[in-house]
Amino acid sequence: xxxxxxxxxxxxxxASGVLSPFNFTRRSKKDDDVTLKIxxxxxxxxxxxxxxxxxxxxxxxxxxxxxxxxxxxxxxCNVHKFKVGEKVGVGFMVGSCLSCDSCKQDFExxxxxxxxxxxxxxxxxxxxxxxxxxxxxxNEHFVVRIPENLPLxxxxxxxxxxxxxxxxxxxxxxxxxxxxxxxxxxxxxxHVAVKFGKAFGMKVTVISTSPKKEKEAxxxxxxxxxxxxxxxDHIQAARGTMDGIIDTVSAFHPIAPLLSLLKATGKMIxxxxxxxxxxxxxxxxxxxxxxxxxxxxxxxxxTQEMIEFAAKHGITAEVEVIGMDYVNTAMERLAxxxxxxxxxxxxxxxxxxxxxxxx
Amino acid sequence: MEQPQIAxxxxxxxSSGVLSPFSFPLRAKTEDDITLRIxxxxxxxxxxxxxxxxxxxxxxxxxxxxxxxxxxxExxCNVQKFKVGEKAGVGYPxxxxxxxxxxxxxxxxxCPKLVPSFNSxxxxxxxxxxxxxxxxxxNEHFAVRIPENLPCxxxxxLMCAGITVYNPMKHHGxxxxxxxxxxxxxxxxxHMAVKFGKAYGMKVTVISTSTSKRKEAIExxxxxxxxxxxxxxQMKVAKGTMDGIIDTVSAVHEISPLIALLKTYGKLIxxxxxxxxxxxxxxPLMNGxxxxxxxxxxxxxxTQEMIDFAAEHNITAEVEVIGMNDVNVAxxxxExxxxxxxxxxxxxxxxxxx
Numbered sequence: 001x002x003x004x005x006x007x008x009x010x011x012x013x014x015a016s017g018v019l020s021p022f023n024f025t026r027r028s029k030k031d032d033d034v035t036l037k038i039x040x041x042x043x044x045x046x047x048x049x050x051x052x053x054x055x056x057x058x059x060x061x062x063x064x065x066x067x068x069x070x071x072x073x074x075x076x077c078n079v080h081k082f083k084v085g086e087k088v089g090v091g092f093m094v095g096s097c098l099s100c101d102s103c104k105q106d107f108e109x110x111x112x113x114x115x116x117x118x119x120x121x122x123x124x125x126x127x128x129x130x131x132x133x134x135x136x137x138x139n140e141h142f143v144v145r146i147p148e149n150l151p152l153x154x155x156x157x158x159x160x161x162x163x164x165x166x167x168x169x170x171x172x173x174x175x176x177x178x179x180x181x182x183x184x185x186x187x188x189x190x191h192v193a194v195k196f197g198k199a200f201g202m203k204v205t206v207i208s209t210s211p212k213k214e215k216e217a218x219x220x221x222x223x224x225x226x227x228x229x230x231x232x233d234h235i236q237a238a239r240g241t242m243d244g245i246i247d248t249v250s251a252f253h254p255i256a257p258l259l260s261l262l263k264a265t266g267k268m269i270x271x272x273x274x275x276x277x278x279x280x281x282x283x284x285x286x287x288x289x290x291x292x293x294x295x296x297x298x299x300x301x302x303t304q305e306m307i308e309f310a311a312k313h314g315i316t317a318e319v320e321v322i323g324m325d326y327v328n329t330a331m332e333r334l335a336x337x338x339x340x341x342x343x344x345x346x347x348x349x350x351x352x353x354x355x356x357x358x359x
Numbered sequence: 360m361e362q363p364q365i366a367x368x369x370x371x372x373x374s375s376g377v378l379s380p381f382s383f384p385l386r387a388k389t390e391d392d393i394t395l396r397i398x399x400x401x402x403x404x405x406x407x408x409x410x411x412x413x414x415x416x417x418x419x420x421x422x423x424x425x426x427x428x429x430x431x432x433e434x435x436c437n438v439q440k441f442k443v444g445e446k447a448g449v450g451y452p453x454x455x456x457x458x459x460x461x462x463x464x465x466x467x468x469x470c471p472k473l474v475p476s477f478n479s480x481x482x483x484x485x486x487x488x489x490x491x492x493x494x495x496x497x498n499e500h501f502a503v504r505i506p507e508n509l510p511c512x513x514x515x516x517l518m519c520a521g522i523t524v525y526n527p528m529k530h531h532g533x534x535x536x537x538x539x540x541x542x543x544x545x546x547x548x549x550h551m552a553v554k555f556g557k558a559y560g561m562k563v564t565v566i567s568t569s570t571s572k573r574k575e576a577i578e579x580x581x582x583x584x585x586x587x588x589x590x591x592x593q594m595k596v597a598k599g600t601m602d603g604i605i606d607t608v609s610a611v612h613e614i615s616p617l618i619a620l621l622k623t624y625g626k627l628i629x630x631x632x633x634x635x636x637x638x639x640x641x642x643p644l645m646n647g648x649x650x651x652x653x654x655x656x657x658x659x660x661x662t663q664e665m666i667d668f669a670a671e672h673n674i675t676a677e678v679e680v681i682g683m684n685d686v687n688v689a690x691x692x693x694e695x696x697x698x699x700x701x702x703x704x705x706x707x708x709x710x711x712x713x
Contacts, residue, residue, distance in 0.1 A: 294648060
């Protein structure tokens with residue numbers, strides 16, 4: 001194809017989800033585009049769902065990855081926000097209409113025409129390939145500057161996990177000193193919610209099905225308390241004590257016990273995506289005037305604000321850095337929840353540019 | 360010791376829910392109490408569910424009724440807010456702790472120690488009897504003033520139906536001119552939500568399972584639009600157009616189609632309480648940051664504010680006034696939804712013969 005940049009990454013070819021080397025092309029930069037060399041890319045559960053076609057929307061070959069950080073290597077002539085050499089990140093989206101109500105209110109994540117970084121269709125009709133690759137070409141609106149003091153490998157997961165919890169914590173006022181935040185699930189999203197919660201000066205309780213997560217929650221992440229969600233005594237003791245709960249769990253789980261933990265008018269925000277409907281006893285909401293909301297990533301303004309907040313408070317993700325060769329094993333371990341708390345691929349040093357195939 | 364005053368009313372003696380004449384003692388008066396001679400009392404679905412023991416919590420005999428309007432005939436010596444001769448209203452709450460966070464934030468409705476006006480117990484252990492009766496004694500904190508210009512028979516339903524929709528419309532910001540409000544169910548609560556919505560300058564769409572309600576929604580209540588919830592085409596056209604939806608339906612129903620009607624960050628407020636859990640798919644909530652919330656009546660400050668708002672905008676309920684002798688028939692009709700839109704008992708009528 002004319003004017004296309006050669007690119008190399010790892011793709012899944014079918015619903016086995018097995019990733020292997022893949023040659024493809026990126027569009028040449030347009031006037032508003034930023035070209036970046038990817039240094040690191042985090043692995044999110046959504047990547048796993050997508051490559052295995054669990055949501056029935058995979059357009060193989062799929063190059064996943066939407067927690068990409070790197071260095072700017074080229075900018076289009078209309079680009080004003082970035083310069084060559086700057087460290088930047090790209091998250092879940094690379095496009096939206098920029099003219100609807102959602103976009104105008106800085107909620108590009110809720111635009112009907114939002115284009116995902118991977119497994120999406122761009123304005124030019126071509127499939128989008130994600131951050132498990134060497135370069136990205138992205139409209140500057142969807143690129144975020146990374147402050148100098150943030151280590152890039154530990155900043156990468158903030159581009160999805162970070163903004164996914166930061167955005168609802170901000171929007172729903174679960175960011176005020178002294179308020180009590182519950183965090184359900186201690187994984188990629190959950191551990192960042194704990195860190196943000198503590199930075200906001202909140203009291204944080206981690207809610208988990210695994211008693212063995214208590215030590216790490218309290219000693220390592222600084223949570224103030226821990227409760228086991230399947231233990232009715234734990235639930236009863238904490239009834240009506242929480243201003244808000246961030247529920248990061250994507251497996252099917254009962255929500256009535258969690259709702260009982262909320263104070264009157266308290267809010268529970270679902271950021272995990274169970275693929276079966278949950279059961280909601282309406283009286284759990286009516287009694288106490290409680291609120292249940294969903295949230296999906298965050299807009300670009302929130303993403304930039306979140307990264308700057310993280311830099312100011314020294315917040316990074318807890319990561320296990322891996323080579324690209326390890327990615328299939330990492331996906332298996334991720335499926336088993338065996339990671340503390342995010343795999344991050346060292347793309348620059350381990351993405352081998354030989355041996356790729358373009359089928 | 361002062362003899363307790365005896366009131367006359369109607370009580371259900373068992374889960375047949377049949378109401379019959381019943382006399383009972385009022386609780387002892389304190390210096391903070393007002394005594395109301397009850398003029399009118401609205402009939403709410405909650406009364407019906409309670410007398411039939413649908414929620415398993417009836418303590419018979421039950422004198423229902425919590426949409427009470429009356430005239431003050433006596434005030435305790437500490438009473439500041441009211442004078443004898445004034446009209447006052449009493450709703451669902453007649454006591455709360457007044458010291459917890461909820462009470463301190465004017466949300467007595469969410470106080471864990473809330474005592475309802477009927478089917479419950481006062482702090483002294485005596486039973487609470489509701490407004491299907493000729494008199495009630497209540498702490499002044501739990502009464503609201505009824506402005507003189509409001510017709511009492513049409514105001515009684517505001518003491519529950521009115522505040523139940525007013526509260527979430529206020530606290531969730533569904534009260535701004537130009538916003539688009541959906542109202543699901545056109546009954547006691549629903550018709551009040553339409554009236555408040557129009558008074559706020561909102562665009563109101565009524566959503567119902569019965570086409571027969573279209574004419575009344577638009578011509579009688581002033582709604583801009585009507586959606587038949589079973590009509591997939593109509594529902595599709597309205598997708599993503601509503602800032603908020605007040606869902607008043609207590610029968611089990613699907614909420615995913617309602618969530619689809621919401622704009623980004625739109626809010627679905629559930630007021631009816633189906634007796635089985637609803638299925639809640641999470642993706643539609645996440646895909647737009649949408650909100651499902653519950654709400655239950657309102658605090659006393661909001662109740663007074665709501666009554667004053669109704670007076671200012673000339674908002675009253677649409678009622679069918681009945682006598683005490685007609686209450687059992689009214690309950691049967693209420694069960695079938697055969698009322699436009701609230702029965703109100705003219706308590707003074709027939710009470711002597713009841």
